[in-house]
Amino acid sequence: GIPMKQQKSAIAWSEFKLNSDGLIPVIVQDYRNGEVLMLAYMNEEAFDKTVKTGRMTYWSRSRQELWTKGETSGHFQYVKRLSIDCDNDTLLAYVVQVGAACHTGNRSCFYRDLMKKEYDAIDPMNTLQHLYEN
Amino acid sequence: GIPMKQQKSAIAWSEFKLNSDGLIPVIVQDYRNGEVLMLAYMNEEAFDKTVKTGRMTYWSRSRQELWTKGETSGHFQYVKRLSIDCDNDTLLAYVVQVGAACHTGNRSCFYRDLMKKEYDAIDPMNTLQHLYEN
Numbered sequence: 669g670i671p672m673k674q675q676k677s678a679i680a681w682s683e684f685k686l687n688s689d690g691l692i693p694v695i696v697q698d699y700r701n702g703e704v705l706m707l708a709y710m711n712e713e714a715f716d717k718t719v720k721t722g723r724m725t726y727w728s729r730s731r732q733e734l735w736t737k738g739e740t741s742g743h744f745q746y747v748k749r750l751s752i753d754c755d756n757d758t759l760l761a762y763v764v765q766v767g768a769a770c771h772t773g774n775r776s777c778f779y780r781d782l783m784k785k786e787y788d789a790i791d792p793m794n795t796l797q798h799l800y801e802n
Numbered sequence: 803g804i805p806m807k808q809q810k811s812a813i814a815w816s817e818f819k820l821n822s823d824g825l826i827p828v829i830v831q832d833y834r835n836g837e838v839l840m841l842a843y844m845n846e847e848a849f850d851k852t853v854k855t856g857r858m859t860y861w862s863r864s865r866q867e868l869w870t871k872g873e874t875s876g877h878f879q880y881v882k883r884l885s886i887d888c889d890n891d892t893l894l895a896y897v898v899q900v901g902a903a904c905h906t907g908n909r910s911c912f913y914r915d916l917m918k919k920e921y922d923a924i925d926p927m928n929t930l931q932h933l934y935e936n
Contacts, residue, residue: 675917676917677916677917678914678915678916678917679914679916687821687822687823688821688822688823689821689822693827693841695829695838695841697836697838701836702831702835702836702837703836704829704831704838704894706887706892707827707829707887707892719916719917747917747919748918748919749915749917749918749919750915750916750917750918751912751913751914751915751916752912752914752916753840753841753904753911753912754904754905754906754908754911754913755911758840758841758911758912759916760838760912770887770888771888772888774888777887777888777889777892778885778886778887778892778894779885779888780812780813780885780886781812781883781884781885782811782812782813782853782884782885782886782893783809783810783811783812783853783881783883783884784882784883784884785881785882785883
């Protein structure tokens with residue numbers, strides 16, 4: 669694994685605004701290319717473990733248990749950066765994703781489109797063209 | 803605004819798995835550079851309006867009302883692509899963000915770090931170095 673020193677969070681768990689289930693949603697993003705990989709949830713124990721170990725740890729709502737991502741699959745997520753939003757109710761994690769984030773084998777859980785415009789959102793050429801035209 | 807034809811969703815609302823509040827969380831990502839801008843929530847009406855109009859529309863949990871982002875601020879979000887995750891309980895929207903997504907004036911709501919590793923996650927040079935070294 670990638671070595672990571674123990675760290676503390678700049679804002680304490682007690683200041684977070686929790687959802688109806690007492691959890692905080694965490695958006696997980698690949699730090700290398702910005703791809704959004706999944707959304708998961710943390711309770712205080714999961715948050716503490718994530719900050720202490722540098723490995724993303726969640727609260728599994730379906731299994732009702734602490735869940736260090738990768739523990740059974742080997743597909744660990746190493747924290748590179750952890751941010752919080754303006755109203756303290758959502759976390760954003762930049763991670764090094766080992767293997768696939770999704771249990772289906774897809775790298776991201778968001779592999780199905782509901783609707784799409786004429787061009788691909790993550791094609792750099794289109795991005796450059798858009799910037800040039802605007 | 804950017805013209806957008808009316809579209810239909812590939813998967814119906816009735817197939818979505820809603821949270822304890824009867825809503826579905828939506829991760830909003832800048833389609834130009836992959837920056838995660840915010841997390842918001844939709845009910846069925848918000849989802850339908852988003853798909854029909856091409857403008858991101860949410861259910862405001864604090865105000866308990868339908869909320870087309872940008873209606874008062876002018877900071878509209880035009881949908882480029884809408885994806886759903888493996889277990890149908892989270893949406894990911896790629897948008898053209900007009901102005902700032904955050905009410906604080908920051909482009910993204912995630913402008914505060916809780917912890918950070920030694921190098922910047924979105925520095926392309928670091929990304930290239932990481933890929934080269936691994």
